[in-house]
Amino acid sequence: MLATVISAARDIRVEEVADPAVLAPTDAVVRVVAACVCGSDLWPYRGVTPTTKPRRIGHEFVGIVEEVGSDVSKVSVGDFVIAPFYWCDMTCANCVNGVSTSCLNGGWWGAPDRHGDFVDGGQGERVRVPLADGTLYPTPGTPDPSLIPSLLTLSDVMGTGHHAAVSAGVGPGSTVAVVGDGAVGLCAVLAAKRLGASRIVAMSRHADRQAIARQFGATDIVEERGAEGIARIKELFDGIGPDCVLECVGTAESMDQALRSARPGGMVGYVGVPNGGAELPIQTMFGTNVGANGGVAPVRNYVAELLPEVLDGSLNPGLVFDLELPLSEAAEAYAAMDERRATKVLLRP
Amino acid sequence: MLATVISAARDIRVEEVADPAVLAPTDAVVRVVAACVCGSDLWPYRGVTPTTKPRRIGHEFVGIVEEVGSDVSKVSVGDFVIAPFYWCDMTCANCVNGVSTSCLNGGWWGAPDRHGDFVDGGQGERVRVPLADGTLYPTPGTPDPSLIPSLLTLSDVMGTGHHAAVSAGVGPGSTVAVVGDGAVGLCAVLAAKRLGASRIVAMSRHADRQAIARQFGATDIVEERGAEGIARIKELFDGIGPDCVLECVGTAESMDQALRSARPGGMVGYVGVPNGGAELPIQTMFGTNVGANGGVAPVRNYVAELLPEVLDGSLNPGLVFDLELPLSEAAEAYAAMDERRATKVLLRP
Structure with missing residues (x-):
């Protein structure tokens, strides 16, 4: 599949990488419908945080579940799902307290999980999602395509x-x-x-x-x-x-x-x-x-509160996207945000 | 009158100083019934904050109003009053917001007021109280002497x-x-x-x-x-x-x-x-x-909530005082707190 890789400051490329797969029974694989570039992605892009070797990047996406592990019960193949910018179980003490970014079993996209297995970044065609029952929030039915930008903002911004x-x-x-x-x-x-x-x-x-x-x-x-x-x-x-x-x-x-x-x-x-x-x-x-x-926002805990208003059209945060590009043009997406030609860029695989 | 003066680290003396008087029509003069030494008073005592010239010290006291200026209407001669560790008008935007320590017209004991007139510290026989209508909180009637330590804690701790x-x-x-x-x-x-x-x-x-x-x-x-x-x-x-x-x-x-x-x-x-x-x-x-x-606690705003429970005996913060000394022994009060022989010392003029 194709995915975005950063190799050094200002060196963003969309490359062929290994397809993700269900590795743990709690995993799902999600086909990305929309992803985007985060302000924090500009830090490695600008070299403010160093990039020492090529790595996958991205952490905001919505998509369709393509495969689930045997222990996944809350999302099913075909569901449209919102993923927060991290993964979490939503059952540990911190998740229950509303602070899923401090999930005792969670972690970050584009990094190894606690078994040492790599987890994809979100700026690609597919993502392996650990702890899928906690991490993913399925929408009721498949949302109207016009709502996708606003749904994507529930992933982070x-x-x-x-x-x-x-x-x-x-x-x-x-x-x-x-x-x-x-x-x-x-x-x-x-x-x-x-x-x-x-x-x-x-x-x-x-x-x-x-x-x-x-x-x-x-x-x-x-x-x-x-x-x-x-x-x-x-x-x-x-x-x-x-x-x-x-x-x-x-x-x-x-x-x-x-x-x-x-x-x-x-x-x-x-x-x-x-x-x-x-x-x-x-x-x-x-x-x-x-x-x-x-601090780092526990956005997964907020989806239940915000989603109904996005679905009924009364909350339109998707207006923050002022540029939409195909995933293949991820490099231009970074450049546009870096040069402030765009506030936030939506990427479609 | 007698008042406590610090001249250098570990140099605390009770000395004869000028009697306070009503200087502004919003002033009152309060005869101190009980004062005390604050943990923050130990900083100049220990030399952590330098003392460059002799100065008055102390900022926690309760007492009896002896004289009021012509614009004072909320406290009267003879009232038993609680003073917070600062003075304030209780009418400015910050006071009304509950943050009387940021009073737009207030200030600190043992320092000049905004007219440049010196205001006494609280470890003395009497204190000139600026903005008396805001600063002072009169108790209903004269409280039982056994309540004085707990009333004094409403001044600060x-x-x-x-x-x-x-x-x-x-x-x-x-x-x-x-x-x-x-x-x-x-x-x-x-x-x-x-x-x-x-x-x-x-x-x-x-x-x-x-x-x-x-x-x-x-x-x-x-x-x-x-x-x-x-x-x-x-x-x-x-x-x-x-x-x-x-x-x-x-x-x-x-x-x-x-x-x-x-x-x-x-x-x-x-x-x-x-x-x-x-x-x-x-x-x-x-x-x-x-x-x-x-931050610096707006204790004046809390008196109304805490006082009734002190007066009815259900709240007994006065237990923090484990040593009581006459004002003349202020030096020993500082030494006892510095050496941790006492948690908090009450001084009686």
Whole structure:
């Protein structure tokens, strides 16, 4: 089958690789219907995280189950399924607590499982899915093709934006600022709106992304950054700042922006993968009682809540995809996102 | 009048100083009935924070109002009052949000107010209280003398322990570990119990403090620290750790202990004044979804909730005081706490 392989910074190729197979009785094999490129995939692409040898890449996909192991009972051949960006059993103490990213038996795509067997990345024609009963979420029936982009966001970006909002405690009447206008930041705007925020400021300098943010529920746009951005945000909220700030970038600068923008006693919900050695400035946080909550989003736990609204058309996070390419053009997908010609690219095998 | 002055590390003296007076129409003068030494007072005492010139010290007191300015309407001469460890108006946006430590017009004892006039520390015979209508909380009638230690804890340690528990989201059925067995840590145990925690582990190596912790509601004691302590705590909670960890020390080690003890998705409520340059390890927090929330406790906002239970005798945080001395022996009070001969010392002018 064909799958995307990264060999070095800016060296992305779609190559012939071995077909996946059911190796454990809890495995399934899924034929990928749609996959995409994640902001975090740009890190090895840009060389921020080194690539020492060729490896498979990708971790967001939806597809059709083609084969299941003998112990798989919750998904069947032919099911349309959503896969989160990791695999998990959904039965261990952490999964039951809502934190399936800390599954005691789980792991990550494009890496060996706990038996040492390689698990495919998601940017390919097929994927071996460990712990299929926990990992995969089957939709009721086969969804309308027009819903596929939005369903695909439940694999990562919509669930991640939702996690930022939930972690910050967004609820009815909350005031919110969102740092980051990538796909996750835009989904965080949508999540905040969905959870009842009364005012949502999107920090963005790009007209196209500002337009999506407004469509998703942003009431205000702030283009300034740094100290100027903080001052502008505070000004919009009685001079003290909003209740909740959703940090959706992952740099030291963006986290600093978030922590200094929240009102005293406010909460930063952060989901940007921490990039570099930035740590949280506890003196600042202590003095202002601004908390930080979040992390790698347990999106599998959120599918049950978000899916019905995607299926009935009331939640349309798929608008974050502004480019669609065949899998064979994965290299162009990376380049388009790297050069900010696209916010998020959907790939079809 | 007499007041405590620190001139250098380990140089604490009770000296004659100028009597306080009403300087602004919003001021009151309070005669101190009981004051105490805070764990944070030990930092200048130990030289951890430098003392460059003699200065007044102390920030926890209860007393009787002796004089009020012309704009004071909520407290009257003769009222018994509780003062938080800072002053605040209770009317600004931050105070109304429950974060009176970030009062837009407030400040700290033993420092100049915004007019540049010096405000007394609390370890003296009298205190000039700015913004008296906001800062002071009068009790209904004059309380029984036996209640004074517990009332005094509402000035800082009980409110601070409560803030740790509230910040960590402790509620009915929560599982909790408390890092730190000083007065604040012990009060955090009591606060967690009061808020309905089902299991509370106190980390303590001192038999006397363990006994108070048990009296306050601790169900288990862990004496180990570091990696061993973390392993022991996780073991007590299904191998994954408790929902909430209350950090009541403020060192890099104690915060690390707290962040690594909480279960994935758990929350650290921290109130230990950050000591030194420790920052929060975001990579660890991101991976486990353990949040950090808390800071300098807005104890003034908590008096209304906690006071009735102190007055009816159902809440007895005053047990943390294990030594009582006359104000004239303030130097011995510091020495006793520094040498861990006492957990917390009450001073009577």
